[in-house]
Amino acid sequence: MKDERPELDAAGEGAGRDFIRDIVQADLKSGRVKSVVTRFPPEPNGYLHIGHAKSICLNFGLAQEFGGRCHLRFDDTNPAKEEQEYIDAIERDVRWLGFDWGKSLHHASDYFKQLYEWAEDLIRAGKAYVDDQTQDEMRARRGTLTEAGQDSPFRNRSVDENLDLFRRMRAGEFPNGARVLRAKIDMASGNINLRDPVLYRILNAPHPRTGTTWHIYPSYDFAHGQSDAIEGITHSICTLEFEDHRPLYDWFLENLKVPSRPRQYEFARLNLTYTVLSKRVLTELVRGGHVTGWDDPRMPTLAGLRRRGVPAEAIRDFIKRIGVAKANSLVDVGMFEFSVREALNKTALRRMAVLKPLKVVIENYPDGKSEELEAINHPDNPEAGTRKIRFGRELYIEQDDFMENPPKKFFRLSPGNEVRLRYAYFIKCHAVVKNANGDIIELRCTYDPATKGGNAPDGRKVKATMHWLSAADSLRAEMRLYNPLFTKPEPAGGENFTADLNPNSLEVLPDARIEPTLLDAKVEVPVQFERQGYFCRDRDSTSERPVFIRTIGLRDTFAKDVAKDRPKS
């Protein structure tokens, strides 16, 4: 809405070539396909995360670039795990990311009837059978990675018996798990997916879309390729772990009278340092209360990133930068941060905010006096205009901007050192007030009235320009600073995902100060707090207590230098 520019950045000019695009281009050129049709097929059992963004940008991007179309298809074949909340969230998030499926909204559940008929066809052709074995028995006969499996004792049932049983499964005559329909392929195959895979299982659960119509539901393998074929998908793009499902995908298409012949291609999923992109673990984080919800600003979900203030454009740009390949990879989160800062720097209006206030009294500034100064809203965009800020005798500066005994490269305020208060005056500190604990609680300073606006008539320079706020005319606000959710670049997944959780992923600063102009800031629209970072107002704000979330800090080479020098000195 707010951004009317064409949403082509993710795939438009300058987009990198990759093996998928090469394939599509070659297929178009050879005439194998007339136009490209892709699909993004999430299962509605959780929220979309930045890993899904890679798939979304790829599938929708391909359609945009080559003039085809991309379907949004819910892979809703397992009602035990799927919920309407997720369906709604997925649609919202794909749209927010900047993509539009138009009329092409589909569900695997739309094809339940057709899939059922195909299953009967397979039975009639002697290529599928009903198996009464328990799950354990099936597992025991499946063999191992290196040993062939054994045929099920039910493998050679007659077509009539299979048809009868399968119809009774459908009619709801049996309890969950009592029987399954299996394809009759090869129990000795080296590819375990071909060892008589399950096509249908009994699941007496209501489905968000089909209600209680069905008592049996198709498996992923039996639904996916055929759904692609029904929709006329030309390139069915999925992640690497489905590579050895491809022979099965093809087997169904070859053994069924499907209306088209899609092809499956696989690419490496995204991994990002210091976070986890596994729906299972993300679900655990939410359920276990380790975060406040799917849209907790620390979450790598699209909903979390949006609340955090990350623009969709930044995500698209990031995805474009990392490319698409088949090698497993772990992308440095620094690359994502670069895209976020780049997008934000262009658009975010500048404001001043003091995160950890330290009181400054300008002793030679008249008590009770205050004046208005003009500040620029965006350094690179004059059209963004200016605003007024108030100066007075009592101010707040950042605690980090003062050191009583500064090291050599510290340019900020210290006793006797002159600095500039942005848009205001040069000041010097000449006394430090401490409490009983020895903590610095106030600075006594003087200002040079001749430097009004920030420049000295005599041409003298200062090395630092600091942000500040008037004590009387600024507002109190809560700041929430986020650190990585995990302490390790490659956190443990699996069962002990909590082992590497960062206990300090959220830092709350309850007594920060902001410019009064920030009171009407919009939620999810970032501003830059100069010298600090990009922040956005959070929906947790109340009228008496605004809450701001730090989207991301500014690059801080000074802090880096300090950290570097510490071990040496």
Next chain:
RNA sequence: UGGGGGAUAGUUCAACGGUAGAACAUCGGACUCUGACUCCGAGAAUCUUGGUUCGAAUCCAGGUCCCCCAGCCA
């Protein structure tokens, strides 16, 4: 010899038999009323051993290492 994939700067990708290139990160420097931004510069890679070829990251053969698969999940 269970099956299927993959190996190029620190990281993520290019190079499709003809000069190994980019971005991020790192390190220098310039600029600066944000230690930001911007600009300039530097260092940094073909898993290994053979072979084919005038020429190999690319083709062939062997080896090494990494990832995925034994759900009635997707």
